[in-house]
Amino acid sequence: MPNRPASPSLPAHRTQPDAKGFFGKFGGAFIPPQLQQQMDEINHAYHRICRSHDFVRELRSIRTHFQGRPTPVYYCKNLSDAIDGARIYLKREDLNHTGAHKLNHCMGEALLAKFLGKKKLIAETGAGQHGVALATAGAYFSIPVEIHMGAIDIAKQHPNVVRMKILGATVVPVTFGAQTLKEAVDSAFQAYLADPVSSMYCIGSVVGPHPFPLMVREFQRVVGIEAREQFLEMTGELPGNVVACVGGGSNAMGIFAAFLDDPVRLHGVEPLGRGQQLGEHAATLTYGEEGVMHGFNSIMLKDAKGEPAPVHSVASGLDYPSVGPEHAYLHRSGRTIAGTATDAETIEAFFRLSRREGIIPALESAHAVAYALKLAKQCPDESILINLSGRGDKDIDFVMEQYGALAERTDY
């Protein structure tokens, strides 16, 4: 529901962002003039097309017949009984086709590209999750996909590279600089700028210049709309708390968006990694400061020179030194709560959910579970709805290699 007319009777966050893409002072578009023209065109096209009957109908049909939506809300009775705290529920985005929430915005972005007559989809990927989701969307729409990926990440994320190739995407190795995500972004932007008329840049989260934070949130909003309705139907009331992990922040914004006007506490969980020292975590909202990166103003983790700091998380989908501008706005205005979970807490939660419920979570999502387990002790009479953003199949080899001994424990 972008571009809703401002109304004094509505809380301010309902009308965000403004016409220039600002959520309060966060967001905007800090980009070269040539790129600004492309962003203006995408923005214009999005606002025109997203309300058209054909677009809405096709996206709805894709969600039902291809993605398998709606995904269920599930009450974790075993886990809730075991911890003797708040009642814990999951929004099962791990059951979305391809096993995570990312396909929600990739199908939306690719459908927009189809309506615009684009001939190629371009994106960067870090761990490969966004690349796989976009390659899936490209196969569905028969639009060629070009994924830029750091050479180091290509070596580390072999299964996802293979998936992208099977799905027909071209993987472009990026061999300059540190050869990871940041260089992949630069390389993908260069490729897009070389051919902006026939290609479309598809960002992987609620980050980047306007209109991407708005667009990606709107494509993810389906998660929150479904979850709110399903939870009400299941329990007769709203959840006391909604918890989601935050890397760039797309799965969190998707579920938060439907609860912003409700008396529901919204918790965004960032990775505390190995500890509080700079370089050991990616807890941007807790430890970061205002700054511009990747074309938008937000909260970021900076090194001594003011450049994006190195970050760490056991979940590669969360190790980003900034956060979507709407999260920065909602947190600094007091509407959302920033929480953290360490690597160790996350691995423990990964095993607890697997053992108690038969659900292996993605390590990203396990951060939200770990935080919810801590929160559950503080509010034993309440309910907690976790956005389980993805399934953990991609993480099982890593977990057993690094933490195999924990699989021997029987006391989860």
Ligand SMILES: *Cc1c(COP(=O)(O)O)cnc(C)c1O
């Ligand atoms: C990529 C990813 C995330 C982090 O992305 P957000 O934009 O912060 O949601 C979280 N969970 C899973 C399973 C992912 O693949």
